[in-house]
Amino acid sequence: MNLEELLNYRRSVRVYDPEKDIDTQKVKHCLELATLAPNSSNMQLWEFYHITQEDLKEKVSKVCLNQSATRTAKEIVVFVTRQDLHRKRAKYVLEFERDNIKNYSPVARQLKRIKDREVYYGKIMPFLYARFYGILGAIRVLITSTVGLFKPIVREVSESDIRAVAHKSCALAAQTFMLAMAEQGYDTCPIEGLDSRRMKRLLNLPSGAEINMAISCGIRKGDDGIWGERCRVPFEEVYHRK
Ligand SMILES: Cc1cc2nc3c(=O)[nH]c(=O)nc-3n(C[C@H](O)[C@H](O)[C@H](O)COP(=O)(O)O)c2cc1C
Structure with missing residues (x-):
């Protein structure tokens, strides 16, 4: 078929x-x-x-x-x-992407790309996926609503959104x-x-x-x-x- x-x-x-x-x-x-x-x-x-x-x-x-x-x-x-595994998964993907970048990105761009991934999987993902009785989500909504006044931004960041x-x-x-x-x-x-x-x-x-x-x-x-x-x-x- x-x-x-x-x-x-x-x-x-x-x-x-x-x-x-x-x-x-x-x-x-x-x-x-x-x-x-x-x-x-x-x-x-x-x-x-x-x-x-x-x-x-x-x-x-x-x-x-x-x-x-x-x-x-x-x-x-x-x-x-398994939202609760977000740190473990982010760490795994980051390690993989580090090698990916080393193997496939032009040398001149490698450092910046690795840094970007480190921010994404090391900081943004843990911040986005963390849960604490809705409070962390409310903080994220507050931040994105404020930044969103000035530029397009993903707004679905509450704990139920995630x-x-x-x-x-x-x-x-x-x-x-x-x-x-x-x-x-x-x-x-x-x-x-x-x-x-x-x-x-x-x-x-x-x-x-x-x-x-x-x-x-x-x-x-x-x-x-x-x-x-x-x-x-x-x-x-x-x-x-x-
Ligand atoms: C998320 C989801 C949950 C579903 N739950 C049930 C269910 O509990 N019992 C059931 O008989 N069918 C369930 N279905 C099947 C839908 O009724 C079915 O997909 C729909 O009627 C369309 O028919 P089709 O899948 O044959 O195209 C579910 C479908 C989805 C996508």
Whole structure:
């Protein structure tokens, strides 16, 4: 299938065929491909919990309100944001970028580029991602609103804005995963109808982790797998050429 065919093939599947197994290693590979998704500042504040054990899968399905899409799934992946890992990730990316610049930038520009990255990942990212009961976000909003009086600036810097940033990027990884799965002939269904608190407890996640979505996996069961024709509002309603 080419990309357009894949996009048409991918549907949210609610009933999987119990007779058709999927290869756990292939699903894992699709998760590796998911990490190629674009993500904000390349911070990669995501984690994937690949549920393959039968007993755990049953518990995860219950936390997903026992929807048929999880109850009949062969495997489930839980996409998690890890804003709390921002320092670790920023450090990793900075180290990588240092070598990147040394290997690929003209010598005359290397020092400045490295300094820029150090400011970005060493100062701006820790400042932007830090959370403390909304207070740090309020300070950031105050600063950006003031600077914004004089020049264009990113204004979505409150603590809830930054949460959204982490979730946006994680959702792009989730979509990349679903397309990679479709290429294998595997079906998926994204699930946000779940009890996030129970899911965190079940997966033993730290308090800084947040559930982005679960994605059930399997192979659709004939015509029962999907709920009829795909519904999309007319394209003219959402497309605005300026
Ligand atoms: C973030 C997100 C959460 C979703 N949560 C659920 C869910 O809890 N249960 C479900 O059956 N479908 C869920 N869906 C699937 C949507 O209902 C589905 O994508 C939509 O109806 C369009 O259908 P399609 O995916 O087949 O194109 C979710 C989709 C997204 C993107």
